[in-house]
Amino acid sequence: MRFVSIVFALMLGISIFAIPQNDAIAFTEQQISRGAYGDDVIELQARLQYLGFYKSKIDGKFGYNTYWALRIFQEKYGLPVDGVAGAKTKKALSGYSDYDEGWVKAQLNAGNQFTYYGGIPLERQVKTNTGGGGGGGNSSGSSNNNGTKTQVPPKYTDRDIQLMANAVYGEARGEPYEGQVAVAAVILNRLESPEFPNTISGIIFQPLAFTAVADGQIWLEPNERAKEAVLDAMNGWDPSENALYYFNPKTATSKWIWSRPQIKRIGEHIFCS
């Protein structure tokens, strides 16, 4: 029995030392799992793709595709299968794969379509992009300087956040933060209402619906604050308290809008149902 234990301990030791030590200190020490986002996730996805487990876009978002790929890796390499990238998993992954951080980040920042499979020259895995998605493509304003885009609830897209941020910035950039979230919430409340078009684009560009569309201010480049406001609204916040309309009493010309039941005032806007 003692002999078996010694042999087992020896085998375990050998297997740990047998992990190639390519890049063991590349990851941060943080444990990451579903919902995480950022540099560590980019590295995780790239390394999993290098080994052939991850076949989706490298986008820095730890979603289900990353989760299954990680679980398969853990299973194949005899690690506890939990879909969590902890210290052991990261160490094993670093040992068995290479990660060229500079190259991956450069592709993300350039918005290129690319993959990162091991054994294939990198120059053959990249397609220069001039916009749109693919390979963690990063050409829209909703991305940060690491090339990762914003994480939104599944029913929304990066396009939605961009379009809504434009609308919020054009309509309410001088308003307090809660006023900006409220404007975004009004757009989303309209999406749920049978009285309005059933897409975000349809709502924003409905003729005569938004002043910013009529005067062209919707095309101004939105700032991070407007994007954050949209993100909060998409995650459920509604400072307008279920409003479907808002107006500025100093500039409103429609008599009809005054007939709507008012809910509250935030900054220069009155919100109503």
Added chain:
Amino acid sequence: MRTMLVILTAAVIGLGAYSINMHGKNVSLQRTVLAQYTDNLTDASEKLSHLQRSVSQSLLFRDDNAIHNELDSVWRLSSDVRSSMSNIPIGQEMSNDWLSYLGRLGDEAKKTAETGDYEAWREKMPQISTNLQSLSDDWSAATVDFYKNNGKMDVWLRQVDTKNPNTTFDNVQKTLKDYSEKDFPLTLSESDWQKKIELKALQDSVITEKEALEKVKQLFPILKDATFTVTKSSDTAPYPFYHIQFHQDIRLGYVDLTEKGGHLISYLVERPVDEARLSQDEIMKKAEENVKRLGMSDVAFVESRENHQAWHVTFARVHPGDNALVYADGVQLKLAKDTGELLGVNAMEYIQAETIKPQTAKPIDWKTFFDDDVKVQEVRNIYTDNGSYEQRLCYEVIAVRDKNAQETFRIVIDAENHNVLKVEYLT
């Protein structure tokens, strides 16, 4: 002097040419937009006639297949007219009424096709068909003026803005409103849903402004020294609440509390956020602590999302009867990535609290329910809306298609009748 005159003349000629050019471009642009609006208007009017005919035709058949085809046309055409109507500048109120009427007609056709309750359709539709014919005729008469505007956008917009109460256009609007109420009255479930979102169920006693402020300081101790501005909701708001704005050091934000009982509706702070210092695990622990501290101990974790500055974490109430998650009774928290400070709480859905009717769950054999290359990974019981404002007990299935495990779906299936209520593609 002579040189000045030459320069001035050249400038005037240049400006004049530029102005003529710009004017020409503007007129051309206006004509293009007007042409598109007119096209949408024509399209809407024509399809409205088709829709009326399709509703009428649906009443011809006893044969299931034949009626099914007509229901499909009603659903498709109502969606098409809806889309055209939403793309013409006809005033918000008129647009709302049209979209609502057409949407309800389409939903009715879809529901009938799904449930096979053709008798109810046959009973209801003769009157709707007549009303739709009358609406279609009125609409054609009312919009005829829009074709007589000599290609000028301002004439069109004047037509929309007219305040004369006797115009044919206003008559359409009045008839539309009237028919909407008669043809598609609120169902019991819709009425219950309306009451729920208007917080009619809250029976607690009213709290004062001072008590509301105390409650805020108790819920969010970080604000104990903040400067507050308290306002009350408008008299016409569906439910009365206190809107409390605050300023504390680097923090600016608001809290909304119901006047009845001082229930937390939402809280949101804006402050600069430094680089992330806490791990995902630490953030989740803080989220769990906060949700309990706020008195919501009957909830369970659903999902989390990390972004540039903060984590958004979602919880849902656990139904005491069967431990299924009630998604409609959700709570969302926002936590700063630097310190884990609570930056936001959204408890609106939580305080609306759904009334859940008892339901049974019939087991499903996943091997026969899904295709061979689909692997079921996770199943949990949840309550969710079935699209008709009813909370249904469902199986929430996370399934992966193809052996490479790269396509993940979330499928929500009614646990009693096994109808698929929702399919989402997850990345």
